[in-house]
Amino acid sequence: MIEVHKDNFDQEVLQADGLVVVDFWGPKCENCLALMPDFQRIAGLYADKAKFAKLDTSGNRRLAIAQKVLGLPVIAFYRGGEKIAELGPSECSAESIEAKVKELI
Amino acid sequence: MENLWDIIIVGGGPGGLAAAIYGARAKLKTLLIEKGKTGGQAATTWDMENYPGFAKGTTGPGLMQAFTDHATSFGAEIVRGEVVDIAAEEKTVTLKDGTKYHGRTLIFAPGAVPRTLGVPGEAALRGKGVSYCATCDADFFTDLDIVVLGNGDAAIEEGNHLTKFANSVTVIAIHDEGVLDAAPMLQERAFRNPKIKFIWNSTLQEIRGDGIVESVVLRNVKTNELTEMETNGVFIYVGTIPLTGFLKGKVNLDERGYIVTNEQMETNVDGVFGVGDARVTYLRQVITAAADGAVAAVAAEKYIIEEEGFKDSVLAEKRPVAVVFWTPMDSKCLEMMPSIESALSGFGNKIKTWKLDTYRNRRVAARYGVTQNPTIVFFHRGQVAARLVVTEITAAAIDDTLTPLLN
Numbered sequence: 001m002i003e004v005h006k007d008n009f010d011q012e013v014l015q016a017d018g019l020v021v022v023d024f025w026g027p028k029c030e031n032c033l034a035l036m037p038d039f040q041r042i043a044g045l046y047a048d049k050a051k052f053a054k055l056d057t058s059g060n061r062r063l064a065i066a067q068k069v070l071g072l073p074v075i076a077f078y079r080g081g082e083k084i085a086e087l088g089p090s091e092c093s094a095e096s097i098e099a100k101v102k103e104l105i
Numbered sequence: 106m107e108n109l110w111d112i113i114i115v116g117g118g119p120g121g122l123a124a125a126i127y128g129a130r131a132k133l134k135t136l137l138i139e140k141g142k143t144g145g146q147a148a149t150t151w152d153m154e155n156y157p158g159f160a161k162g163t164t165g166p167g168l169m170q171a172f173t174d175h176a177t178s179f180g181a182e183i184v185r186g187e188v189v190d191i192a193a194e195e196k197t198v199t200l201k202d203g204t205k206y207h208g209r210t211l212i213f214a215p216g217a218v219p220r221t222l223g224v225p226g227e228a229a230l231r232g233k234g235v236s237y238c239a240t241c242d243a244d245f246f247t248d249l250d251i252v253v254l255g256n257g258d259a260a261i262e263e264g265n266h267l268t269k270f271a272n273s274v275t276v277i278a279i280h281d282e283g284v285l286d287a288a289p290m291l292q293e294r295a296f297r298n299p300k301i302k303f304i305w306n307s308t309l310q311e312i313r314g315d316g317i318v319e320s321v322v323l324r325n326v327k328t329n330e331l332t333e334m335e336t337n338g339v340f341i342y343v344g345t346i347p348l349t350g351f352l353k354g355k356v357n358l359d360e361r362g363y364i365v366t367n368e369q370m371e372t373n374v375d376g377v378f379g380v381g382d383a384r385v386t387y388l389r390q391v392i393t394a395a396a397d398g399a400v401a402a403v404a405a406e407k408y409i410i411e412e413e414g415f416k417d418s419v420l421a422e423k424r425p426v427a428v429v430f431w432t433p434m435d436s437k438c439l440e441m442m443p444s445i446e447s448a449l450s451g452f453g454n455k456i457k458t459w460k461l462d463t464y465r466n467r468r469v470a471a472r473y474g475v476t477q478n479p480t481i482v483f484f485h486r487g488q489v490a491a492r493l494v495v496t497e498i499t500a501a502a503i504d505d506t507l508t509p510l511l512n
């Protein structure tokens with residue numbers, strides 16, 4: 001899984017082909033840390049169908065806010081330079097992420 | 106049975122983790138099931154200043170990591186999963202993915218979650234500037250202007266914490282000017298903090314924004330006047346609700362959903378306990394949750410010894426069993442025990458003798474209606490066959506009662 005940040009977000013996410021799934025997380029967000037292993041596992045399962053990336057918001061606050069992320073965790077789905085779906089802090093779970101990935105690929 | 110545990114704990118906040126520490130240290134096979142990361146609500150607050158022994162130098166997440174390490178160091182096992190259903194009498198819990206665990210005892214420590222206000226915009230803008238967890242989200246609001254709704258301990262404490270990040274924090278408080286429900290020390294600190302402003306007699310009417318919080322509409326509760334105020338974020342601290350939905354109809358809950366227990370943390374179902382914030386209790390803090398957990402684990406241990414010991418040794422026994430209810434604290438018992446034991450030993454291996462201290466096994470004694478010491482209750486194939494109370498006990502009477510049971 002790739003790490004995205006302010007310098008490569010455009011290229012790796014917005015200009016990428018196909019579905020890109022971005023895990024917005026932060027080192028102080030306990031729920032994010034809890035979710036991480038599930039996200040890794042799902043990324044492994046669907047690696048050939050979508051691109052998976054994680055974004056540490058602690059060093060990329062402006063980028064996160066520009067993506068309208070102001071609370072964690074958020075799993076955002078991009079295609080063709082647009083955010084097409086998003087799972088917010090109260091919706092993120094292993095089940096919901098996998099279901100959304102299946103729906104969008 | 107597979108997946109059989111001495112203690113199954115549901116919830117990995119301070120209450121559940123303390124129960125795990127006590128359970129595992131007592132060498133009980135202890136399982137803790139947590140749906141997220143361990144630490145519970147305590148891991149969502151940065152400033153943790155009132156846990157004894159840690160005046161300075163710990164944080165909510167730090168303290169909870171120490172609780173977690175402590176529990177696993179004694180051998181407690183922690184699994185991730187959400188318990189969605191339970192069978193209280195059978196002591197089984199079922200996870201969302203269908204996995205079932207079976208316990209001898211269950212300890213519920215599901216804690217609580219923040220109460221939502223239910224105003225327009227709140228749900229839609231959650232994670233878009235609406236937050237219930239300062240520790241999680243504070244970073245985003247560096248140099249921005251935010252509001253905090255609420256005036257209790259959590260609101261004021263988190264408001265103070267947020268000033269380390271935000272440009273300004275405006276506390277929306279429902280009472281008259283100068284009146285807060287938070288602890289005096291927290292109030293003083295907030296009043297002294299130059300970054301904190303207050304708006305009194307007010308509540309939130311609406312949260313507005315296009316994909317991200319832009320403003321809030323405040324309502325003055327005295328005049329009903331509405332004012333719109335620009336802001337970048339809204340932190341809401343208006344109390345919590347217990348996460349006990351999965352226990353409804355299974356154990357006694359009060360009308361607000363809190364688990365009803367006695368001082369031993371016992372619910373209305375034998376061997377099922379409730380601890381921490383989810384319980385009807387006076388104070389909801391880390392220390393009280395942890396104390397509850399310790400009490401419940403010790404009570405669970407006692408329950409296992411008492412109940413399971415009785416089941417295995419008496420009810421499951423094929424031979425007749427003479428259960429002698431007695432207590433060494435009673436002089437009559439001490440005086441009679443030698444002759445009782447000698448009368449019973451006359452039957453050699455054809456019967457089993459089981460002594461029960463009525464003081465330590467009150468639950469079993471009460472179940473079999475034992476009110477006098479000593480009393481001998483004779484069990485055969487799991488059933489009560491006969492009994493002799495103190496005034497009836499003689500060697501001849503024991504003989505007469507047991508002999509017919511041997512055929």
Ligand SMILES: Cc1cc2nc3c(=O)[nH]c(=O)nc-3n(C[C@H](O)[C@H](O)[C@H](O)COP(=O)(O)OP(=O)(O)OC[C@H]3O[C@@H](n4cnc5c(N)ncnc54)[C@H](O)[C@@H]3O)c2cc1C
Nearest residue numbers: 116118119120140145146147188216217381382389390391
């Ligand atoms: C903002 C804030 C600040 C606070 N500050 C302080 C402070 O400074 N000092 C202090 O002493 N206390 C503080 N508290 C209170 C303290 O955090 C709580 O009293 C304490 O965490 C309660 O512990 P608990 O174990 O009962 O429940 P919780 O901490 O709520 O933990 C319950 C756990 O159970 C899990 N769970 C629930 N249901 C299930 C299920 N069905 N299956 C699996 N897992 C489940 C949850 O995910 C959670 O992790 C604060 C609370 C908040 C919200």
